[in-house]
Amino acid sequence: MTKCGYVAILGIPNAGKSTLMNKIIGVDLSIVTHKPQTTRNKITGIYTDRDSQIIILDTPGIIEPKYELQSYMMKEVSSSVNDADTVIHLIDITQPRLQDQLIIIEPYRDFLRRKKTLTVLNKIDEISQSELERKISEISGKSLNDELIPVSAKYHFNIKKLIEEIKSSLPESNFLFEPDELTNRPERFFVAEIIREKILELFEEEIPYSVFVEITEFKDRKGNGSFISADIILDRETQKAIIIGKFGSALKQLGTTARISIEQFLSRKVYLDLFVKVRKNWRKNESFLKRKF
Numbered sequence: 001m002t003k004c005g006y007v008a009i010l011g012i013p014n015a016g017k018s019t020l021m022n023k024i025i026g027v028d029l030s031i032v033t034h035k036p037q038t039t040r041n042k043i044t045g046i047y048t049d050r051d052s053q054i055i056i057l058d059t060p061g062i063i064e065p066k067y068e069l070q071s072y073m074m075k076e077v078s079s080s081v082n083d084a085d086t087v088i089h090l091i092d093i094t095q096p097r098l099q100d101q102l103i104i105i106e107p108y109r110d111f112l113r114r115k116k117t118l119t120v121l122n123k124i125d126e127i128s129q130s131e132l133e134r135k136i137s138e139i140s141g142k143s144l145n146d147e148l149i150p151v152s153a154k155y156h157f158n159i160k161k162l163i164e165e166i167k168s169s170l171p172e173s174n175f176l177f178e179p180d181e182l183t184n185r186p187e188r189f190f191v192a193e194i195i196r197e198k199i200l201e202l203f204e205e206e207i208p209y210s211v212f213v214e215i216t217e218f219k220d221r222k223g224n225g226s227f228i229s230a231d232i233i234l235d236r237e238t239q240k241a242i243i244i245g246k247f248g249s250a251l252k253q254l255g256t257t258a259r260i261s262i263e264q265f266l267s268r269k270v271y272l273d274l275f276v277k278v279r280k281n282w283r284k285n286e287s288f289l290k291r292k293f
């Protein structure tokens with residue numbers, strides 16, 4: 001009998017949840033940046049081998065919500081926990097107060113009692129063996145599980161062992177997806193995410209979280225790749241000027257960088273058109289947030 005089930009990855013912003021999901025499935029699906037709060041939506045990645053299928057739910061980092069977008073992000077976390085058979089609590093071992101990372105899952109405790117759980121320590125490449133041992137003793141008895149699984153998602157260390165642990169936690173079931181399916185989100189979702197990733201990378205501090213990318217056109221160009229048009233939606237006029245740059249130079253650079261990544265992701269040629277728009281307070285607009293791609 002095969003094994004198949006849903007696995008949600010929970011943790012603080014920047015713990016490496018998206019990196020971990022990408023390494024398990026072997027494809028860069030979920031965007032990764034060094035900034036906290038990169039992931040906004042629940043994102044599914046599917047790992048399949050001969051006898052098992054792991055449906056991974058990458059989630060936004062857990063935070064105290066301060067505005068609508070963040071409340072929406074936290075609803076995505078709850079819904080992932082709800083859907084999951086197994087929950088991974090991913091702890092960033094390089095952070096000074098590990099206690100804080102244990103506290104954030106408290107609100108989910110009731111839910112978690114009904115689930116299989118795994119506690120995974122990430123970024124062990126950044127600390128020494130003795131420091132790792134000290135950190136382990138700091139949280140022993142206080143984490144969800146007695147057994148802690150140390151990994152380095154970035155350097156693919158111990159990921160195979162983690163996959164085995166996940167597999168043994170899953171229920172016996174037929175596969176829920178085709179073996180070659182990597183996600184259940186549409187291509188256009190990832191295209192919007194790649195553009196957002198490039199904006200976060202290129203504009204660093206100037207354009208914080210107030211950016212939203214909406215795909216307005218996605219067409220096949222009769223055997224000659226795809227034509228994609230996207231709106232970049234910002235909060236303020238000043239941000240618009242930054243994204244466009246002198247004589248459109250910044251926007252042009254963004255377009256080229258994003259197009260190259262999108263072509264890699266889709267494995268085909270892409271013609272990309274970007275438009276910059278300002279819509280004040282979109283983050284507070286519930287209907288805007290709920291709109292799917």
Ligand SMILES: Nc1nc2c(ncn2[C@@H]2O[C@H](COP(=O)(O)OP(=O)(O)OP(=O)(O)O)[C@@H](O)[C@H]2O)c(=O)[nH]1
Nearest residue numbers: 013014015016017018019034037038039061153154
């Ligand atoms: N040194 C080290 N860095 C890592 C590791 N895993 C992830 N990172 C880095 O940590 C940063 C955050 O990674 P993400 O995967 O985006 O983290 P996340 O938990 O998905 O973050 P949010 O989506 O913002 O909640 C990136 O710069 C990663 O390269 C690791 O094992 N070792």
Ligand SMILES: [Mg+2]
Nearest residue numbers: 017018038039
């Ligand atoms: Mg993420």
